[in-house]
Amino acid sequence: MKEKVQTLNEAINLHISDGDSVVMGACLEPMIPFAAAHEIVRQDKRELTLIAPISDILFDMLIGAGKVNKITGAWAGNVSAGLGHNYRRAIEEDTPVSIKVDDHSNFSLGLSLLAGSMGVPFLPTRSLLGTGLLESNDALKVEEYEGEKLVFVPSLTPDVAVLGVQRADKHGNAHLWGNTGVAQEAAMASKKVILLAEEIVDSAEIESDPNRVLVPGFKVTSVVECKAFSHPSPMQGYYQRDHEFFHDYHKQTKTREGFLQWLEQYVTGVNSHQEYLQKVGYENIEQLKIKSKRLAAPVNYASE
Structure with missing residues (x-):
């Protein structure tokens, strides 16, 4: 099988x-791939459409950096504080650019990606009936x-798809555990x-637990070994x-000037x-590391 390991910059x-x-x-x-978002800013990728149910401050940061012209998602902001200042400035003031928003619920966005993975034009749901989403997303x-009313979700x-995993092999086969959200649907x-992986391991380690594989390696374009790629978001077990x-x-980005100072400090001012x-x-990263263990029960895949 073809090796797919690349640096973050290359990917x-x-x-x-x-x-x-x-x-x-x-x-x-x-498991939010903040390291990839920072590299997108450094490489000045522009006019992106960002898709996700929730990406905490990742969306807000990319909007403030002027790299986004559309969001397809359920929420954009700062989970700890509620409000994303850059998102609000873009919507209310077109600062630094105007962005379009295709509103979804978490569930309907998952349906959209699932439909895409299945190769069908839409999937139906009852869950959006009576909601304002039918007005905000035409x-x-x-x-x-x-005789029954249904919402067709395209x-x-x-x-x-830029996705985080705990471990992967060099061919793109990877393990993801914890809250997987819509990662598999997005990949397919x-x-x-x-894939951004905390560590790259031997293929035998991935093959030992096939039910934990996120997506078959042949579907993966690139694998990046990137320690603590999800900081400041958590990573189950790490x-x-x-x-x-x-x-x-949240405090620093209340003003446009404050955000630009933050961006220089953590993104554009580093290589x-x-x-x-x-x-x-590094001492802060070390303090964030999971010290305890809560292991899953072993399973037996033997066939004879």
Whole structure:
């Protein structure tokens, strides 16, 4: 099998282009690929459509950096504080750019990606009936089927999915555990898949537990070994959430000038994810590491 290991710089440069639709943050609050978002800013990728149910401050940061022209999602902001200042400035003041929003619920966005992964044009649901989403997203259509009203949720087939995993092999086979959100649907629906892995392991380790594999390796475009790629979001079994970092972001980004100072400090003023971790402080990353163990029960895959 072909090896797919690349550096973060290579993966973003080769596989994300201006104008692409990109899934980032498919696991909701954990496993958010912040390292990839920072590299997108450094490489000045523009006019992106961001897709995710919840990506905490990742969306807000990319909006403030002027890299986004559309969001397809359920929520954008700062989970610790509620409000994303850059998102609000973009909506209310077109600062730094105007953005379009295709509203979804978490569930309907999952349906869109699932439909894309299945190769069907839409999937039906009752859950959006009576909601304002039917007014704010005109792609959601109410139709009748055998006398019953249903909402037809159109499929999504993003250009790229950037997903985080705990471990992967060099061929793109990977394990993801904890809250997987819509990561599998996003991977199967997208044309390209970039995996950010906390560690790259031997294929035998992945093969030992096939039920934990997120997506078959042949669907993966690139694998990046990137320690603490999800900081400040948590990673099940590896890192806790850096609450203080989120709180500081909320305070610093209340003004446009404050955000630009934050961006310079943590993103544009460093050359790599390694330098970002150095700026955050290795001692802080060490304190966030999970110290306890809560292991799953062993399973037996033997057939005879």
